Amino acid sequence: MSLRIISGRFKGRALQAPKxxxxxxxxxxxxxxxxxxCQGDIENARFLDPFAGxxxxxxxxxxxxxxxxxxxxxxxxxxxxxxANISSLEVANQTTLIPLPAKKALGKLVKQSEKFNVIYLDxxxxxxxxxxxxxxxxxxxxxGVLFLEERYDPKQPNKAHQIPNLVxxxxxxFGIALLSTFIKSSM
Numbered sequence: 001m002s003l004r005i006i007s008g009r010f011k012g013r014a015l016q017a018p019k020x021x022x023x024x025x026x027x028x029x030x031x032x033x034x035x036x037x038c039q040g041d042i043e044n045a046r047f048l049d050p051f052a053g054x055x056x057x058x059x060x061x062x063x064x065x066x067x068x069x070x071x072x073x074x075x076x077x078x079x080x081x082x083x084a085n086i087s088s089l090e091v092a093n094q095t096t097l098i099p100l101p102a103k104k105a106l107g108k109l110v111k112q113s114e115k116f117n118v119i120y121l122d123x124x125x126x127x128x129x130x131x132x133x134x135x136x137x138x139x140x141x142x143x144g145v146l147f148l149e150e151r152y153d154p155k156q157p158n159k160a161h162q163i164p165n166l167v168x169x170x171x172x173x174f175g176i177a178l179l180s181t182f183i184k185s186s187m
Contacts, residue, residue, distance in 0.1 A: 003056055006032055008063030016084045017054040018077040030149065030174045031057065035064055037181060038118055038145050042066055045117035048109075048139065050102040050132070055082040055095075057120045062091055070096040070116070072105040106135035115141045122149040130161070137164045137184070146182040153178075 003015040034057070035042065047061040050072045058069035069091075073079055079099055086095050098105040102123070119140055123129045140146055146166060152173050161168075166182040173179075 003054060005056075005060055005063045007035070008060070008065065010059065010063035010089055013063075013089065015054055015056050015059060016081040016088070017056070018075065018081045030177055030179060031060055033172070033174065033179065034120065034147050035060060037147075039064070041118055041145055046070070046115065046141075048072075048116040048119045050106060050119070050121060050136070051123045052082060053078050053122075055085050057122070058095070059085055059089060059091070061118065062089070062094055066094075066118070068094050068096070070098065070109075070114070072098045072100065072102050074099055074101045103132050103135065106132055106139060110135055110138045114139055115144075117141050117144045119144070119146045120149070121146060133161065133163045137166055140166070140184045142184055144184045146184070148180045148182065150178045150180070152176055 003017045005011055005013045005015065042061055043065040045061065045066045047058055047066045047069045049055070049058045049069070052058060052071035052073040055071050058071050062069055071082055073082060082097060086092050116139055119136060121129070121136060136146060148161065161180070163182055165184055167185050169181045169183055171178060171180045
C-alpha cells in the first residue's frame, strides 16, 4: 500500500509504513476528513497521536501547519518507519517520539503538564481504551479537538463514549471506521 501526504507543504511525499499486522494506516479518505474538520484548528497546533503507527497523521498535521507533533508508538518496526519518515521530511525539530505504550506515555505527559490542541486517538480496533480517556482529557487543551477512530459496529451504530470534560460533536462512518469528534469544554 502506498502511503502519501495528502495536502500542505509535504503534499505527495511518500511515507514509509511498517510491514506488520499490528498497525493499520488510517485510510486517505479518513485522513482527509479529519483535517477538513479541524482545518481552522491545525495552524500552529500541538498535535498528539498516542497510537502513531507510521506517524502519517502527525506528518499530515505538520504538512498542514501544525507547529509540533508528539507521536507515541512502542512497536519497533513502526518506530523504525517513523524515524525514517522524520528523516525524510526533515522534521526532527518539530517531532517528539515517545517509544512507550500509550497509557504509560500519556501518564508521563500528564505529569509534565503537556497540553495539545488536537489529539488523534486511533487504537488497535480490538483494544479497550476506556482506561486512557481520563489521561487524554487531561492533556487536551481547553477548546481542543479529540478525534476517536474505532471499528464501526452495525449492532451499535450510534455507539458513543463518555469522556471526562469532553463533549461529543459528531460521529461519522467511513467504511469500517467510525470517527467521533469531541471538543474539550471550556468550563
